[in-house]
Amino acid sequence: MAVWCFGSVNIDHFHTLDHLPAPGETLASRGYRVELGGKGANQSVAAARAGAEVRHLGAVGADGASVLFELEAAGVDCSGVQRLEGATGHAVIMVDLAGENSIVIHAGANREMALAPVLDALAGASPGDLLLMQNETAHQAQVARAAQAQGMQVLYSAAPFEMDAVQAMLPCCEMLVMNALEAQQMQAALGLGPPDALPVETLVVTRGGDGASWYARGRAPIHVPALPVAVVDTTGAGDCFTGALAAALDTGSAPEQAMRFASAAAALQVGRAGTARAMPTRAEIEAMLAAG
Numbered sequence: 001m002a003v004w005c006f007g008s009v010n011i012d013h014f015h016t017l018d019h020l021p022a023p024g025e026t027l028a029s030r031g032y033r034v035e036l037g038g039k040g041a042n043q044s045v046a047a048a049r050a051g052a053e054v055r056h057l058g059a060v061g062a063d064g065a066s067v068l069f070e071l072e073a074a075g076v077d078c079s080g081v082q083r084l085e086g087a088t089g090h091a092v093i094m095v096d097l098a099g100e101n102s103i104v105i106h107a108g109a110n111r112e113m114a115l116a117p118v119l120d121a122l123a124g125a126s127p128g129d130l131l132l133m134q135n136e137t138a139h140q141a142q143v144a145r146a147a148q149a150q151g152m153q154v155l156y157s158a159a160p161f162e163m164d165a166v167q168a169m170l171p172c173c174e175m176l177v178m179n180a181l182e183a184q185q186m187q188a189a190l191g192l193g194p195p196d197a198l199p200v201e202t203l204v205v206t207r208g209g210d211g212a213s214w215y216a217r218g219r220a221p222i223h224v225p226a227l228p229v230a231v232v233d234t235t236g237a238g239d240c241f242t243g244a245l246a247a248a249l250d251t252g253s254a255p256e257q258a259m260r261f262a263s264a265a266a267a268l269q270v271g272r273a274g275t276a277r278a279m280p281t282r283a284e285i286e287a288m289l290a291a292g
Helices: 039-049 065-073 115-122 140-149 163-172 180-190 237-250 255-270 282-291
Strands: 003-006 010-016 031-037 054-060 076-083 089-095 101-106 130-133 153-157 175-179 202-206 212-216 222-224
Touching (some): 039 065, 054 065, 140 163, 153 237, 163 175, 237 255, 255 282
Antiparallel strands (some): 010 031, 212 222
């Protein structure tokens, strides 16, 4: 089995600040670094380090060599990543001393990629392979439908949250992952009742320090607690959870076991600075679970 990720690849520019800026405020950065980012790349790295065979589908611009190197160094197959002219997607990430963040994103190559090469790459997938998707690329619904036609399971991480994108993707995915606020917004927009009434087979809701919940049709909900950790940086925590969840499910873990695995991965990740570089290994995750 394999995890495929159709998702964004970004160059992340990090600034450490005393506090997040107010409107009109100029702040001096305490620190600056550049690294691989993008929700898709983060999830690919998280899944690969958690033990999955991962193949990334996406695009970078002419300035993307360094981030492709980081993806490949993490064990991600990048043969399906398109190389375009123009700019790679990028993000400016401001992190305060409490670990909270504010992010500005430019899509770049993530929205300019061609559809045909993605579909050609997916033709090599096997039934039962898992496809990870987010809201930072072009051609989402077309790719999801192609994956389902191949017999793949589509796990859709509905972030950054866009209601129109979610409505287009609901018929095209088996599993939906979102945070508690996003779930409330979607339920209100669609006029739905409890989480397990949503028009998707499985809904996973992340709740930060309150853990995460798994809702599936015809089954009792599963709730797992967040593991206690000293928070350094929350950037990429949701991506870490989703990538680790995909890796666990791909290896045949039962839902509760997979959720606990993903929760431990996210706890380790927020205790470190950065996004993709902060993703834990499978050995680290298993050690944390054994210690807990």
